[in-house]
Amino acid sequence: MGGEAVTPGVLGEVLFFMDVPIKAISKERPRVGKAGHVYTPQRTRDYEEAVALLGTENRAGSTAACPVALSVTIRHTIPASWKPEKKAAAQAGHIYPTRGDLDNKVKAISDALNGIAYVDDVQICQLKAEMIYATDDGICVKVTRAGYTLSELRVTK
Numbered sequence: 001m002g003g004e005a006v007t008p009g010v011l012g013e014v015l016f017f018m019d020v021p022i023k024a025i026s027k028e029r030p031r032v033g034k035a036g037h038v039y040t041p042q043r044t045r046d047y048e049e050a051v052a053l054l055g056t057e058n059r060a061g062s063t064a065a066c067p068v069a070l071s072v073t074i075r076h077t078i079p080a081s082w083k084p085e086k087k088a089a090a091q092a093g094h095i096y097p098t099r100g101d102l103d104n105k106v107k108a109i110s111d112a113l114n115g116i117a118y119v120d121d122v123q124i125c126q127l128k129a130e131m132i133y134a135t136d137d138g139i140c141v142k143v144t145r146a147g148y149t150l151s152e153l154r155v156t157k
Contacts, residue, residue, distance in 0.1 A: 009145050009152075015068065016117035016143035018058035022050060023137040024074040026104035027111065044108060051112035051139075064118040067147035069126035072106050075134035090133035097131045105131070109139060117143045 027048075028041040076097040078090045089095050106129045110121045118124070126146050 009066065009148070011145055011147070012069075013145045014142060015061065015064040015145055016055075016059060016113075017141070018055060019138065019140040020054045020058070021136055021138045022054065024076075024100075024105045024131075024139050025108060026100040027108035048108055048112040051109055052116060055113050055116040055141075059116055063115060064123065064143060064145070066123070066145055066149050066152065067125045068118050068123050069128070069144045069146040070106075070110060070124045071128045071140075071142040071144070072109055072130075073140040074102070074105055074129070074131045075136065075138045075140070076131065077135065077137050078133045091135075093132065095133065097133060102129055102131050109141060113141070113143075117141070 025043065025047050028044045030038045031041055032038055074097075076099065078087050082090070086095065106127070110124060114121055
């Protein structure tokens with residue numbers, strides 16, 4: 001009398017991917033206006049809108065409704081003023097960027113992809129993020145299935 005579990009999708013399947021040439025910026029803290037209302041600074045709003053537009057252009061499927069894993073690689077350009085030895089060390093991954101907080105940059109990206117890569121960033125249950133030096137600025141975002149919704153796991157009779 002048992003049923004069969006319905007599990008559409010495969011754990012680890014790529015649900016969203018984009019690799020775009022945009023400079024990552026940190027999400028700024030909310031500000032309090034003169035009238036006492038809280039607002040997001042314009043620079044953060046503009047950046048999140050740009051990432052959302054790029055996300056929409058790179059979306060291949062539907063918005064994920066399941067638990068997801070988010071992987072973000074933020075690339076910073078190696079400074080031209082560096083000596084060749086230091087540039088080589090940066091390109092080999094021995095020197096990492098220290099401009100801005102990684103977690104604040106990831107927060108701006110994850111907020112921007114709400115409703116595009118996933119319904120809401122509350123679905124992110126696994127996170128991998130890194131900041132590296134590269135030849136050009138950019139962000140690479142990959143969203144994969146990390147689990148199933150309760151409705152996907154319902155037993156059918």
